[in-house]
Amino acid sequence: MKNRLQHDAAMLRVQSPAKINLFLHVTAKRPDGYHDLYSLMCPITLSDTLTLTFGHQGVGLTCDHPGVPSDERNLAWRAAALFLDRMPSGEGVHILLEKRIPVSAGLGGGSSNAAAVLTALNRRSGCPFSLKILMEMGRSLGADVPFFLLNRPAIAEGIGDRLTAYDRLDRFFLVLLGFSFGVSTANVYKNLNLGLTKCKKANTSFPLEKGQDFDILQYLCNDLETVTIHEFPEIDAAKAALMKHGSAGALMSGSGPTVFGLFHTAEKRDHALASLSAMGNWRAYSAELMVRPIE
Structure with missing residues (x-):
């Protein structure tokens, strides 16, 4: 996957990778009900494809998987709505989501889709938001979204959103x-x-x-x-x-x-x-x- 994003004036096509946890240690339960963990996460080449087309009203989404919602319950939909709210342009977006990553499978597909949408819209808009700001936006959508915005193997701590890049993994x-x-x-x-x-x-x-x-x-x-x-x-x-x-x-x-x-x-x-x-x-x-x- 040498190029995650292909685009023309009216369309963006994005690859959205899955992840695996090479280890996952749960360290404590937090007062807010979530759990602290210590995990090594790595993206893998199994991926979904998202095609974003512009010139629409608001946010729309269709998916080829019958078990995936096509409304505000979908993290990709919510990511687009969040970005357009922060960076209003008057132009809406429609997302075609082609699923290959299994759903509810421990591979982070929904979080990856959300990160891919945020990255694509940011690039199309001339990168108005830094990675730090994008990760703050992603954190509001889900704990794994910042990892997919980082786009590299990382140690994840806290609820999974405190990340330290880790580049010493061998190829497997x-x-x-x-x-x-x-x-x-x-x-x-x-x-x-x-x-x-x-x-x-x-x-x-x-x-x-x-x-x-x-x-x-x-x-x-x-x-x-x-x-x-x-x-x-x-x-x-x-x-x-x-x-x-x-x-x-x-x-x-x-x-x-x-x-x-x-x-x-x-x-x-x-x-x-x-x-x-x-x-x-x-x-x-x-x-x-x-x-x-x-x-």
């Missing part, structure tokens, strides 16, 4: 196994028992300093698995299948249910993809880590 090839069912992130956090979390190692020993030895395979851990796997044992079966087919490591992303496997070579990834596509009650996707800043 991915197989993702997605399911027909979605997961409510709010319900997963509601049912999380902090006494059972097990990913403290990531928070206490993850090497942030340059020059330290680093192997992400030593840190693959997700505290939210304890909740989601209890309800959906298919996730555990998917992790086992990925490991059986040559994955160097496998983990659920975010609140799930999507599971990813990391492979050292494209050949090993493609071999596993072919085998896993023919089995299980999942859909298999091919992707790569986007380990450098996205242009």
Whole structure:
């Protein structure tokens, strides 16, 4: 994905990448009901496509996925409305959203869509808002939106909106196994028992300093698995299948249910993809880590 944005005078076409959590440690429950976390997030090459056309009244949105709302419940719609409210031009926008990222799957698709809209409208308007201001706007839409505005691997803290860019990841090839069912992130956090979390190692020993030895395979851990796997044992079966087919490591992303496997070579990834596509009650996707800043 060398170019995230293509445009002419009346149209913008934007690629909107998914993300995975290479580790996710929940550190505490906050007084406001949210949870503090410590997570390494990375964009991946699995992406949605958004086409923005101009010359319309207000904000409109259509999507090729029947389960995705096409009104103010959609984060991309809300991002456009927020930007046009802050930067009124009298010109509306219509968004065509072509989904490839699974919905309610722990991959951040909705947040990525919102970030893509903010970025595209900002560029079309001559970049009136700095990245800092865009990230403040994005934070009002959702905790993961600032990450997608940053467009690079990052350590996420707080509710996921305090970000430190992290550029020491090696290249990995991915197989993702997605399911027909979605997961409510709010319900997963509601049912999380902090006494059972097990990913403290990531928070206490993850090497942030340059020059330290680093192997992400030593840190693959997700505290939210304890909740989601209890309800959906298919996730555990998917992790086992990925490991059986040559994955160097496998983990659920975010609140799930999507599971990813990391492979050292494209050949090993493609071999596993072919085998896993023919089995299980999942859909298999091919992707790569986007380990450098996205242009």
